[in-house]
Amino acid sequence: AQSVSQHNHHVILSEAASLELGCNYSYGGTVNLFWYVQYPGQHLQLLLKYFSGDPLVKGIKGFEAEFIKSKFSFNLRKPSVQWSDTAEYFCAVMLNYGGSQGNLIFGKGTKLSVKP
Amino acid sequence: DADVTQTPRNRITKTGKRIMLECSQTKGHDRMYWYRQDPGLGLRLIYYSFDVKDINKGEISDGYSVSRQAQAKFSLSLESAIPNQTALYFCATTHVRGRGKNTEAFFGQGTRLTVV
Numbered sequence: 373a374q375s376v377s378q379h380n381h382h383v384i385l386s387e388a389a390s391l392e393l394g395c396n397y398s399y400g401g402t403v404n405l406f407w408y409v410q411y412p413g414q415h416l417q418l419l420l421k422y423f424s425g426d427p428l429v430k431g432i433k434g435f436e437a438e439f440i441k442s443k444f445s446f447n448l449r450k451p452s453v454q455w456s457d458t459a460e461y462f463c464a465v466m467l468n469y470g471g472s473q474g475n476l477i478f479g480k481g482t483k484l485s486v487k488p
Numbered sequence: 489d490a491d492v493t494q495t496p497r498n499r500i501t502k503t504g505k506r507i508m509l510e511c512s513q514t515k516g517h518d519r520m521y522w523y524r525q526d527p528g529l530g531l532r533l534i535y536y537s538f539d540v541k542d543i544n545k546g547e548i549s550d551g552y553s554v555s556r557q558a559q560a561k562f563s564l565s566l567e568s569a570i571p572n573q574t575a576l577y578f579c580a581t582t583h584v585r586g587r588g589k590n591t592e593a594f595f596g597q598g599t600r601l602t603v604v
Binding site: 378381404406408414415416417418421462464466474475476477478479480481 | 529536597
């Protein structure tokens with residue numbers, strides 16, 4: 373079965389530290405890739421997405437992610453985090469071929485706590 | 489107004505009761521999904537529908553049923569609620585423009601369901 377793995381359950385950083393959250397997926401076909409953010413008490417909001425083309429995608433609020441097809445990875449990065457980045461981050465994969473096309477699968481999420 | 493609307497936003501119900509969660513969207517998307525979110529488990533897919541005549545089970549469909557009354561409406565029912573169905577439930581929509589050209593998922597605000 374297809375799956376999405378997020379390596380870190382909880383990450384604690386100080387303001388201005390650099391961030392990298394790992395995401396790997398297990399699916400050999402064509403995929404669309406997403407990172408969503410969920411601030412406390414809110415619904416999921418899209419940070420960035422990859423459909424095709426340049427594997428380095430830039431999103432909102434200074435976030436970026438790199439798609440490495442050979443590693444089945446889509447890691448999220450931010451050079452300098454802020455206290456307001458405290459939230460839970462979800463990687464998601466949309467299967468884009470075959471019988472499960474359009475099925476959207478999420479990782480278990482990574483909580484990010486940024487200390488002021 | 490929100491593009492994806494869930495009702496109710498909060499609900500407390502008793503074990504054994506039947507309850508329906510409703511989702512409506514104004515985005516004109518063809519695909520709709522129901523997820524539940526539990527701490528540490530991320531979002532798990534309950535059911536999804538690619539059009540009015542298409543209903544598919546997700547990862548955790550046992551104890552749930554759905555109805556796609558129209559392109560814009562997708563309801564989730566708990567036939568006989570039990571306490572371990574206490575969770576945050578999200579509805580989402582996507583649209584397929586063609587192979588490799590799906591939109592990202594748009595989420596409702598969530599329904600917090602407590603079964604006592």
